[in-house]
Amino acid sequence: MRLNDISRNIRVRDQRGSGGGGLGGGGKLGCGAVVLAIAGYFIFGLDPMSTLGMVDSVQTDAPVQTGGQTLEESCSVNEYSRETCAALSSLDATWQPLFQQAGIPFTQPTLNFYDGRGQSGCGAAQSAMGPFYCPSDQGIYIDTSFYDQLDRQLGAGGDFARAYVMAHEYGHHVQNLTGQATQVRQLQQQNPGAANRIQVAMELQADCYAGVWAAKNRELMEPGDIEEGMTAASSIGDDTLTQGRVSPDNFTHGTSAQRMEWLQRGLKTGDEDQCDTFSALLR
Numbered sequence: 001m002r003l004n005d006i007s008r009n010i011r012v013r014d015q016r017g018s019g020g021g022g023l024g025g026g027g028k029l030g031c032g033a034v035v036l037a038i039a040g041y042f043i044f045g046l047d048p049m050s051t052l053g054m055v056d057s058v059q060t061d062a063p064v065q066t067g068g069q070t071l072e073e074s075c076s077v078n079e080y081s082r083e084t085c086a087a088l089s090s091l092d093a094t095w096q097p098l099f100q101q102a103g104i105p106f107t108q109p110t111l112n113f114y115d116g117r118g119q120s121g122c123g124a125a126q127s128a129m130g131p132f133y134c135p136s137d138q139g140i141y142i143d144t145s146f147y148d149q150l151d152r153q154l155g156a157g158g159d160f161a162r163a164y165v166m167a168h169e170y171g172h173h174v175q176n177l178t179g180q181a182t183q184v185r186q187l188q189q190q191n192p193g194a195a196n197r198i199q200v201a202m203e204l205q206a207d208c209y210a211g212v213w214a215a216k217n218r219e220l221m222e223p224g225d226i227e228e229g230m231t232a233a234s235s236i237g238d239d240t241l242t243q244g245r246v247s248p249d250n251f252t253h254g255t256s257a258q259r260m261e262w263l264q265r266g267l268k269t270g271d272e273d274q275c276d277t278f279s280a281l282l283r
């Protein structure tokens with residue numbers, strides 16, 4: 001996908017350089033106090049988020065940057081960073097007008113880069129968790145080394161596979177802003193026996209939203225993109241990832257077939273209203 005433009009208005013926070021690598025070689029990190037605060041969390045059990053929160057509170061509407069790096073620096077740490085920032089720029093630009101049309105208040109999510117370990121509004125972030133969305137701080141968290149894993153271990157390389165991952169996490173942000181995420185949690189509390197099926201519907205909807213985003217940017221798609229997306233969706237299906245070790249009742253993200261089906265539906269229709277996985281799966 002030809003995602004080349006990086007908006008100056010995306011929200012990015014950078015925790016890299018604070019994890020396993022320690023502070024060595026941190027010369028490019030200009031803001032020592034924040035970096036030390038993050039390192040302190042692991043060594044002394046301090047809470048760095050209070051320090052980061054102070055930084056946020058004085059720059060409410062500006063792109064959030066900590067770790068002393070500018071947006072440009074954070075987005076050019078490596079090729080994956082550039083791609084991730086470009087995908088976020090496109091996702092913001094695609095979804096914001098849809099919220100405007102629907103009359104639902106829109107806020108941008110914050111992309112949080114971290115390396116190995118990080119901190120999120122939902123607790124500790126660890127790269128083994130894979131990319132995730134935290135509703136309470138509206139953050140998308142990613143250790144971009146996941147993309148190497150996706151390519152080498154799961155056999156799903158390519159820029160569109162990576163863009164799909166970002167678009168899926170952004171789909172959870174959409175669910176958060178529309179109130180669907182809250183409804184899902186209420187539904188799960190009322191039907192604990194169906195909690196996993198409801199969770200699967202939520203994940204498949206995020207896949208469908210990822211497809212909708214791509215479809216709305218069809219002019220940027222390149223030959224092979226759809227195949228890359230389908231390979232990625234297939235490779236991260238619960239049945240494929242767990243290889244029979246987990247019963248279907250305990251699936252959380254859907255089977256490979258389901259993930260491909262809902263990504264495909266978004267890609268084909270380009271219509272977010274076609275992503276009602278809840279009606280389709282919870283009859």
Ligand SMILES: [Zn+2]
Nearest residue numbers: 168172203206
């Ligand atoms: Zn998800």
